[in-house]
Amino acid sequence: MQLFRDVIDECGFIDLGFIGSQFTWQKHFANGHSIWERLNRGLANNDWFMQFARTKIHHLSSNASDHCPLWIIPDGLEIPSITKPFRFEEMWLSDRGCTNVVESVWTSHKKANPSIKVIKKIKKCGKELQDWNRKHFGNVRSKLEKKRKLLREAEEEAMRSRVNFRVRELKKEIDELVDKEYRMWFQRSRVLWAANGDKNSKFFHCCATQGKRKNSILKIRKANREWSLNMDQVTETLTTYF
Structure with a gap:
């Protein structure tokens, strides 16, 4: 030292x-x-x-x-906020409130053209789920931040009292919230082997943001076993086949 x-x-x-x-x-x-x-x-x-x-x-x-x-x-560093589009989160299914919201919207009877009735219900369902998530289920990251703030206060109290039972209780609650956060990134990353135990959310985040690259078709084999190596040839091969 x-x-x-x-x-x-x-x-x-x-x-x-x-x-x-x-x-x-x-x-x-x-x-x-x-x-x-x-x-x-x-x-x-x-x-x-x-x-x-x-x-x-x-x-x-x-x-x-x-x-x-x-x-x-560092002084002067600003991180811009990003507005994210609505997406259904698989972790919502762990709460009965999600099912109630969907059932309520889907069983509602409002006059509308049959050809657009389903579309309107889907849009309304998305809006209602967003409101429910904000008011009842809550944002996982926001809850984590609040729990971690309580944990810091509990740790300060544990330093004075020499008793850490509240600290251990909050750590358990944080573990449950972190598990929900992992499930969120699991859904977005589409990495199937995550079920085997890998819970690196940073890795999942990278996979989710690179999904478009993984789905790109760079070459395709023709019926005569030759390869189409550029996008024009790939397009021609697919059009000819189908």
């Missing part, structure tokens, strides 16, 4: 401070005893610090590791 401190002094590194819990590592025991330490921290030299003097480092909570991740926000 002393050699590590010597390297920090030799390089002129500055501790950038933090926002959040004062500890970044924790260990909880079944008897209620806990250990807390600040092991992870952000360091920078003077030149970097002068350019990004208002950089903030947040200590985030983690239910998958005993180390807290560090979220570093």
